[in-house]
Amino acid sequence: MSASASRPSPSTQQMPQWYEDGLPHIWLPYSQMKTASAPLAAVRTHDTHIELADGRELVDGVAAWWTACHGYNHPHIRAAVSAQLAAMPHIMFGGTVHEPALRLAARLCAMLPGDLERVFFTDSGSVSVEVAMKMAIQYRLNKGETGRTKLLAFKGGYHGDTLATMAVCDPEEGMHHLYGSALAEHIIAPLPQDEASTAEFLRLLKNHAHELTAIMTEPLVQGAGGMLFHSPEVLRTLRKAADDHDLLLILDEIFTGFGRTGSMFAYEQAGIVPDIVTLSKALTGGTLALAATVARRHVFEAFLSDNPEHALMHGPTFMANPLACACANASLDLFETEPRLEQVQAINAFLTDALEPCRTLPGVKDVRTMGAIGVVELEKIANPDALRQRFIAEGVWIRPFRSIIYLTPAFTITQSDLKTLTDTIYRVLSA
Numbered sequence: 001m002s003a004s005a006s007r008p009s010p011s012t013q014q015m016p017q018w019y020e021d022g023l024p025h026i027w028l029p030y031s032q033m034k035t036a037s038a039p040l041a042a043v044r045t046h047d048t049h050i051e052l053a054d055g056r057e058l059v060d061g062v063a064a065w066w067t068a069c070h071g072y073n074h075p076h077i078r079a080a081v082s083a084q085l086a087a088m089p090h091i092m093f094g095g096t097v098h099e100p101a102l103r104l105a106a107r108l109c110a111m112l113p114g115d116l117e118r119v120f121f122t123d124s125g126s127v128s129v130e131v132a133m134k135m136a137i138q139y140r141l142n143k144g145e146t147g148r149t150k151l152l153a154f155k156g157g158y159h160g161d162t163l164a165t166m167a168v169c170d171p172e173e174g175m176h177h178l179y180g181s182a183l184a185e186h187i188i189a190p191l192p193q194d195e196a197s198t199a200e201f202l203r204l205l206k207n208h209a210h211e212l213t214a215i216m217t218e219p220l221v222q223g224a225g226g227m228l229f230h231s232p233e234v235l236r237t238l239r240k241a242a243d244d245h246d247l248l249l250i251l252d253e254i255f256t257g258f259g260r261t262g263s264m265f266a267y268e269q270a271g272i273v274p275d276i277v278t279l280s281k282a283l284t285g286g287t288l289a290l291a292a293t294v295a296r297r298h299v300f301e302a303f304l305s306d307n308p309e310h311a312l313m314h315g316p317t318f319m320a321n322p323l324a325c326a327c328a329n330a331s332l333d334l335f336e337t338e339p340r341l342e343q344v345q346a347i348n349a350f351l352t353d354a355l356e357p358c359r360t361l362p363g364v365k366d367v368r369t370m371g372a373i374g375v376v377e378l379e380k381i382a383n384p385d386a387l388r389q390r391f392i393a394e395g396v397w398i399r400p401f402r403s404i405i406y407l408t409p410a411f412t413i414t415q416s417d418l419k420t421l422t423d424t425i426y427r428v429l430s431a
Contacts (some may be wrong), residue, residue: 009187015041018052030175030401040389040392045072048413050397058397061421063410066255068286070334071412077285080330082259084323093121093320100325107332108294111264114273115297120312121290121320125254126160129216130409131314132250132276133164135295136214139302140246143308144270148213151250152187158224159252168216168224187212191222192237193230204212205241214248214275215241219266223255227375227406229374235270248275248299254291258282258339259329259340259411262348262371275299285331290324308349344409347372350415351407354422361393361429376425381405387428394424405429 025371028039041053048071050058050146063069070077084100091098105119106418120135133151140148152385153159153168156348160166167183176183192198222228235251242249251274256266258303260282263269265275276299280291303312318324334340351374358376359367366377381387384400391398396404398421407421 016043019053035391045288046071048410048417049070050338056395058392058395059193059417059420061396061398061407061409063283064286064406065418066408067281067284068258069258069260069282069411070285070331070338071410072286074285074330074334076334077287077327077330080326081287081323082132090318090321092317092321096317098320098325098327100322100323101320104325104328104332106293107329108279108292111332112294113268114275116273116277117297118295118300120293120295120314121325122293122316123289123291123318123321123324125278125291126158126162126165127316128254128278128280128293129159129168129252130162130164131293131312132216132252132278133168133214134314135276135299135312136250138310139299140213142202142302142305143212144387147211150186150208150213150425151217152189152208152212152247154189154191154217154222156191156222156225156228157388158222159216159218166376170280171227175193175224191217191234192241193234199238203218205245209245209247211332212245212247215248216250216252217253217254218382219256220261220269221256221266221373224401226377227368227373227404229370232270235267239270239272239274250276250278252278254280258335258409259344260371260373262341263343264335264341283331284324284327287327287331288324289322290321290328293376308315338412344372347409347411347413347418350418351422354419355425357359358426358429363428365412366427372411374422375404376429378403378405378429390428391424394428396410396421396424398425 021141042050043053050060064373073114101121103334108119109257111119122131137149151168155170158169168186169176171177171180171188174240187204189201189204191195192201215238217238220230239249251267253265267274276293276295278293282292303310348369348371351369355367357376360363363379364376365379368375380403381400387400405425409418
């Protein structure tokens, strides 16, 4: 019996007035508003569950876009928010600093390798990537290298939805091809995974190195590009190529950071040190918006000058919001005191075994897992929205996109809930 079988159906429940009044005025993300199904009315979360206004309860298989790594409403994070709210919910970071931000910056730098020692806080992943791009470009300009303002990024990559970050996403397979004529021009190469792609990558690098400032990629997993996996050896290739051509290496750990791939940060598995790393999503345990761009010493030092124009001119209004920084510190506490990476290993073992039977089903192209990521790739998904509605009817929140069904659960998910998710995927695909 599905988790929703004993729950009222939405057709038998009157929706709350706030839903009826507000829905006509909302523009939803990634949705064709003319044809998309009505969104769910969520009223409460707990652990790895979402409670709906119509009385149903769903097992969340994607942890709120991969952010709620400790599950929903963790008491330690909730207590930290409450205490900070009473003391100082927000203050501008222009000309003032505060304990939650400084403590968080010091803790992040202590976790990161080498001389990654300067943290610039923002409030979204896309903006943290924009800041990384600005750092890389101005790094050259401050040194008088005026012709090196482009980045090399990769096919299958995704780094955000803002105008600057769209320009370093996959221009053909991504969501942003309609904006092509409005975007800055960067170099998009194949990820060097075999002899042919490595040769093409190196050819593009050689031809364009004189106009490049940095290489940027998502380490180990290209997330929104389709949960595309690659080996640590790819990162070692990129680090060497960056060094050979005097380029910065930017690693976008917004999806992969904080344990998702099985190590605290994905690039640790390659034994390399990036010049700039971006962090967000699970940084606060999925409670409040916060992001960070962390740079190595030589990058930061290029901005130190008697010339005011050499400063990094960026400053979001809610930069280093004290509430969000308190959440992030509480989240780091949990990584220190609870067995999160061991839980990720257990999730990986379960997903590997439980999803493998899907490989034999008609229309399934591939099944793959890494850390707390499970992917069933289909030949195609004709109607992702209809498939999502099927999962909802079965009592789970799984959000297919492109040709994949994926799971990125909270690290604290119970084996029972995890089994509900994997059994549902197999049952729905079998039908």
